[in-house]
Amino acid sequence: TAVKQAFKHPSGSEYLGVAVGPDGLLYCSDKRGQVTILNRQGQVIRSFKVKSGGSLFGIALNRTGNVIVSDIDNDYISIYTAGGKFVRQFGGKGKDQGQLSNPCGVAVNKEGHIFVVECEGHCVSVFTEEGTFLYRFGHKGKAEGEFNYPRYILITPDDLVYV
Numbered sequence: 001t002a003v004k005q006a007f008k009h010p011s012g013s014e015y016l017g018v019a020v021g022p023d024g025l026l027y028c029s030d031k032r033g034q035v036t037i038l039n040r041q042g043q044v045i046r047s048f049k050v051k052s053g054g055s056l057f058g059i060a061l062n063r064t065g066n067v068i069v070s071d072i073d074n075d076y077i078s079i080y081t082a083g084g085k086f087v088r089q090f091g092g093k094g095k096d097q098g099q100l101s102n103p104c105g106v107a108v109n110k111e112g113h114i115f116v117v118e119c120e121g122h123c124v125s126v127f128t129e130e131g132t133f134l135y136r137f138g139h140k141g142k143a144e145g146e147f148n149y150p151r152y153i154l155i156t157p158d159d160l161v162y163v
Contacts, residue, residue, distance in 0.1 A: 017059035017069075017105075021082070029056035029069050035080070048084025052076055058106035058117070058153075062129060068114060070103040077103060077116055077131070090131030091116075098133035100125065105153040107161075115153055117163060122147045124163060138163070 015036070017029040025045060026038040033054055036047040050056060054073030061067060066087055067080045075093040077100070080086055091100040101121035108114055112129040122140035124147075127133055138147045147163060154162045 016055070016057045019059045019061050019067075021061055021065065027059055027061060027067055027082075029059040031055040033071070035059065035067055035069060035084070037082070046084070048080065050078055050080070051086050051089070052078065057104045057151075060106045060108050060114075062108045062114070063112050068106050068108065070106050070116060072102055072104060072119075075100045075103060077106065077114065077127070079131075088131055090127065095121065097136070098125075098127075104151040105163075107153045107155040109155050109159050109161075110157075115155065115161065117150045117153045119149050119151055122150065124150070124153065124161075 015028040015030050019027045021027055024040060028036045033050045033056055034047055037045045039045055052071045052074045054071040056069045057072045058070040065082050067082060069078050071078060076089050076091040078089045095101060100118055102119040103116045104119045105117040114127045116125045118125060123136050123138040125136045138145060142148060150163050
């Protein structure tokens, strides 16, 4: 919300996700399938369109500075260099291990594992940096350890996971 209020998207679209790079730049995802990198004053440094062209929700950076985005329209996680070069993609619609159901928030822990919040799956799936499925936790409900259309995730420096 702070990014939305502070910085206006050049096309009039909305930023749906934001991540802060080690250089202090803001990496923003939008519903037009674009990643925009802004400086602290909100000026566009560069931008790139993702391969799938779907709506991007979550965005995170991994240990090497690559940009990880969730495509909620096509149920994929895509990884790009900070310069916009495609690295890899994984996921795909479904409920089996490694498949995704409306991926929203993404985060990366200290080990480089990618945590993906599945809004319609009511869970979090965890992958290696290469996109190999590791495990999934949570299911639909309102009790502890259960989710009801989760959207966002945060991993603290000491690897605590908040959904």
